[in-house]
Amino acid sequence: MSETGSAARNGLTASLRGNYALTLAITLFALVPYLFATSATDILKGGIIHDVGLSKTMFSLVKGLGTAGYAFGALLAGDLSQRFPRRPLHMTLTASCSLGWLLSISGFGPITFCAGYILAGLSTGLLLIVALPPAVKDYPASRLPFTAVFINLALFGATAAGPLVGGLVAENIGWRGLFTIFAVVAVLAFFLGLVVIAPEKPTAPGTKFDIFAIVLAFGATVLPFGAVAMLQSTGFASPFFYVPLTLGLILFAAIFIVEDRHSAPLIAVDRMTQTTPTIGTIIASFAGGVFISLLSLSLLRATSLWGLSESQAGIGYWPLPIGAVVAAGFLGLAFKTRFLPLLILFGMLVMIGAGVMLMTVSTSSATVTIPLAYGLLGFGAGATVSPALFLAGLSVPSNALGRVLAFIELVRSVGDFLIGPVLVAFAGLIASGPAPGEKQIVITIGIAVAMGVGTTLFCVAAFFSAYRTLPVPHLERWLHGDEAAIETPQALSGGKG
CATH class of the missing domain: 1.20.1250.20 (MFS general substrate transporter like domains)
Incomplete structure (x- = not known):
């Protein structure tokens, strides 16, 4: 009886491996929460500032660094997704994303909120490259138009719906309720990935880590996003704005020069x-x-x-x-x-x-x-x-x-x-x-x-x-x-x- 049940479970798991609809669902669950948050938090910022004890400047800085983490994470994942198997990457990143949302609602003070929100942004940027390309490449061309529709709704539709969602939850469950839902969705993405994503070898395990591109990208995101987040407090004439912004943009331009001369570039x-x-x-x-x-x-x-x-x-x-x-x-x-x-x-x-x-x-x-x-x-x-x-x-x-x-x-x-x-x-x-x-x-x-x-x-x-x-x-x-x-x-x- 137990052998029959085990065989049935194994057969069900095998039938779900690589399932197209579930692969799209994983992509949705992995990416949408943070993309909702990027625009919904503009509506919810009053409640967040009051409940967490943040200043307006600190709130803007956290949002900016979360976006910097998202942008940097996407580039970092371009490297990691070549050298490591997709399944453990997905498991690790969905877990860290859920942890980020849980830290942000933990109530332990501004530091845990800031760390949690930035971690959620970084994890989502990494998941973008881990989850999205397989949903596009691994299925027949006949499915690409529907995949494109779905991805458009997941990436941009979430950002467009963010203000409406923020307005609705502000009067009901509040920002903590919304972030709790985000944490649950990330956990769901974790378990779906466990079932749907097949164990497979990395695409280019021998690829060398492009340390120059990664370091430059880190500076090119953290510095300008941090500078712009502080802008309404510092002003355009402040060196706290124009120095990190200028340095960040120089590092951004340097990425093109360094990678163009690299023998095996990430970019x-x-x-x-x-x-x-x-x-x-x-x-x-x-x-x-x-x-x-x-x-x-x-x-x-x-x-x-x-x-x-x-x-x-x-x-x-x-x-x-x-x-x-x-x-x-x-x-x-x-x-x-x-x-x-x-x-x-x-x-x-x-x-x-x-x-x-x-x-x-x-x-x-x-x-x-x-x-x-x-x-x-x-x-x-x-x-x-x-x-x-x-x-x-x-x-x-x-x-x-x-x-x-x-x-x-x-x-x-x-x-x-x-x-x-x-x-x-x-x-x-x-x-x-x-x-x-x-x-x-x-x-x-x-x-x-x-x-x-x-x-x-x-x-x-x-x-x-x-x-x-x-x-x-x-x-x-x-x-x-x-x-x-x-x-x-x-x-x-x-x-x-």
């Missing part, structure tokens, strides 16, 4: 500087930065000028996830076709239009204009950030996807999460009083919109300098591992495809 600079990966990375970075800027500035206006509480403002963002879901559907339709670049272009134009609406809105028209603008903003960002990442990923061989995605996420995080806080601080800088008024917020939104316009014009010019017609992705060829789905010349070389 394939030659592939990343080809036209389509360059365009995809630029769009993902700046479109995300424009989105975060418009989100932050509209929240500032709603709470400081229009008198809404943070929870009321968060609930008012309900159209954002709806727009993101619609964009994900369009991504699924366009993924296998030549129209993926057109979807990204349309998304940029829609996001620019949403920014113009947020610039021109008045209190009398806000009831109609604001929900429409938020819905368009959700669609625009959902049709640009993740689709641009896919455009870049399809332009390199799939066997390099993990390392390429790791570096793109590093670059994207720098763009996404530095631009917004800098623009919010700039709105305060040009204010005549202690807080920015309507005029200053409109001017700063205009700067974000101008960045979107400039990014769009540059990328359109770069794309059509390389291609006469829209390229069709060859997904079957790409999944074999050695060839790109979209052939691409060197960046701005003028070659025509």
Whole structure:
């Protein structure tokens, strides 16, 4: 009887190994909690500051270092995922992610909250590269469009839904209740991984640890994110802002130089500087930065000028996830076709239009204009950030996807999460009083919109300098591992495809 039961359990386990739906679920559970938190905590910060005993400056610093951990973790995982088996990496990282959320709600004081939140960010960045590429590469090409839809919802949909979730939980279970759910989800990802992920050998166990890339990436994330997090307390003229920011950006630039000369680099600079990966990375970075800027500035206006509480403002963002879901559907339709670049272009134009609406809105028209603008903003960002990442990923061989995605996420995080806080601080800088008024917020939104316009014009010019017609992705060829789905010349070389 026991042998029969054991055989049945073994058979069930074998049938679940590599299951497509469960693999997507693991990816969702591993990544979504922290991505929710990146935007939900802007709504929940009042409760967190009060309950934990943080200052506003310390809260901003913890958020910034959590994002730095996420960006650095993604690049570090590009190395670790080559040299270590996926299954134990997944187990370790989901456990550390759950530990991070539990530390943050432990009530032992500011230090444990800070350590826990940063650990959750670092673990999620590592999990991004451990969990995501296998969900893309290990299944037939026929499933790639649905996978793309799912990943778009997991990566960007969570960020878009964060303010709404923050507004809802602020009035109910509070931030500790939300973080408890995050810890439980990470535990669920741990046990699902135990069942679904098959024991396997690492892809390149003999690869040497690229210490130069890792050290440079650490400085290129911690220094600028920490500097920008302190900006509203220190000001633009403070050496506590511009010295670490400048040093961090120098280290960021040094990554390209060092890796380009490395005999066995972690970051394939030659592939990343080809036209389509360059365009995809630029769009993902700046479109995300424009989105975060418009989100932050509209929240500032709603709470400081229009008198809404943070929870009321968060609930008012309900159209954002709806727009993101619609964009994900369009991504699924366009993924296998030549129209993926057109979807990204349309998304940029829609996001620019949403920014113009947020610039021109008045209190009398806000009831109609604001929900429409938020819905368009959700669609625009959902049709640009993740689709641009896919455009870049399809332009390199799939066997390099993990390392390429790791570096793109590093670059994207720098763009996404530095631009917004800098623009919010700039709105305060040009204010005549202690807080920015309507005029200053409109001017700063205009700067974000101008960045979107400039990014769009540059990328359109770069794309059509390389291609006469829209390229069709060859997904079957790409999944074999050695060839790109979209052939691409060197960046701005003028070659025509």
